[in-house]
Amino acid sequence: MTATTPRPDTSVELRAPYSPARAWAAERLFRLAARRLPVRVRLPGGEVLGRGGPDAPTMTVRRPEFFHRLGVRANIGFGEAYMAGDWTSPDPAAVLTPFAARMARLVPRPLQVLRRFVDAARPxxxxxxxxxxxxxxxxxxxxxxxxxxxxxxxxxxxxxxxxxxxxxxxxxxxxxxxxxxxxxxxxxxxxxxxxxxxxxxxxxxxxxxxxxxxxxxxxxxxxxxxxxxxxxxxxxxxxxxxxxxxxxxxxxxxxxxxxxxxxxxxxxxxxxxxxxxxxxxxxxxxxxxxxxxxxxxxxxxxxxxxxxxxxxxxxxxxxxxxxxxxxxxxxxxxxxxxxxxxxxxxxxxxxxxxxxxxxxxxxxxxxxxxxxxxxxxxxxxxxxxxxxxxxxxxxxxxxxxxx
Structure with missing residues (x-):
């Protein structure tokens, strides 16, 4: 049993996009969502977000590139940021579960109309x-x-x-x-x-x-x-x-x-x-x-x-x-x-x-x-x-x- 097909192209996640405006918007939306969740999110400067106590699932944002990826590539960028090590967690499933449970409400309803400008189209x-x-x-x-x-x-x-x-x-x-x-x-x-x-x-x-x-x-x-x-x-x-x-x-x-x-x-x-x-x-x-x-x-x-x-x-x-x-x-x-x-x-x-x-x-x-x-x-x-x-x-x- 051997690998016979090329590996998926993961080089894209190493090249973080740069978009200050989108990163700024993504950070504010992320902060708004994280503050309401039973998690602990540690930001690069040491600030901690979330309603979780000391034993709550923890997500550590290690680099500001996380927000650039999130702003430019949305869902795809969030996953790429994990691949690149821009954010880490001892148990990513535990961190992601409260996000998934509130998927439809993470983005405020008035902003959901902008989804078509952010989400990538199916190839x-x-x-x-x-x-x-x-x-x-x-x-x-x-x-x-x-x-x-x-x-x-x-x-x-x-x-x-x-x-x-x-x-x-x-x-x-x-x-x-x-x-x-x-x-x-x-x-x-x-x-x-x-x-x-x-x-x-x-x-x-x-x-x-x-x-x-x-x-x-x-x-x-x-x-x-x-x-x-x-x-x-x-x-x-x-x-x-x-x-x-x-x-x-x-x-x-x-x-x-x-x-x-x-x-x-x-x-x-x-x-x-x-x-x-x-x-x-x-x-x-x-x-x-x-x-x-x-x-x-x-x-x-x-x-x-x-x-x-x-x-x-x-x-x-x-x-x-x-x-x-x-x-x-x-x-x-x-x-x-x-x-x-x-x-x-x-x-x-x-x-x-x-x-x-x-x-x-x-x-x-x-x-x-x-x-x-x-x-x-x-x-x-x-x-x-x-x-x-x-x-x-x-x-x-x-x-x-x-x-």
Missing amino acids: AAERNTPEGARANIHRHYNLSNDLFAAFLDESMTYSSAWFRPGDDLHAAQLRKIDGILDYAGVRAGSRVLEIGTGWGALAIRAARRGAHVTTLTISTEQRDLALAQVAEAGVADRVDVRLCDYRDATGRYDAVVSVEMIEAVGEEFWPAYFATLDRLVEPAGRVALQAITLPHDRMLATLRSHNWIHEYVFPGGMLLSVPAIEQQVSAHTGLAITARRSLGEHYARTLRCWRDRFLAADVAAIGFDETFRRLWEFYLAYSEAGFASGYLDVWQLRMARAR
């Missing part, structure tokens, strides 16, 4: 056309299988786990997979289509139930490792791993499952994705999805925005809200949502496990530098804060043909 090159989707996936999943193995559990499952008392991460990941397979009614003899292979854990688990699985990925590195995992598990006769875009899938299946792949589809292609689910499932079959969501008003507010996650981690990514999923199902399928469960609090715990494991790993030995390490630390902490605050959620959804 046209990141549209999730078949070619664009392959390029976007390549930039994330083809970084290195070794990188993901450094922090995932032994099943190489890269989605929210489902914990019960006494579970370690691996047991919780298997419970999550079983939950999706149960929703889809997967049993011995079932013909299953999985959209989004990951590294093969769900396909292997389904095959061990006696199902016959076709699983689709557009990542070459994921396919290669999934093939090896399937063979090692002794289920190669029941699992077909295909390098195939979901739009090109054919056939009919008793169960169609997809775990945290819809986030890579993009608004433009949501109708095609849901229509594909409808086309591929047998009339008496079931569809089971696991999807990361955000509140509907935030989805609408950020639909055209390009943020730090898009810039450095998930190009082309876009989250739906539960109402948006419901609308897409109603408009583009003959299916109905028949069951659902939220695992948002479990995702916060999953991400904490991943971050602890990532920070304990020697990523330099894999070929990744300190800037990249801080990039991924921030990504995992940023995501954990989203789920811990309730700003983000993740749902398992079961669908069946509407009667």
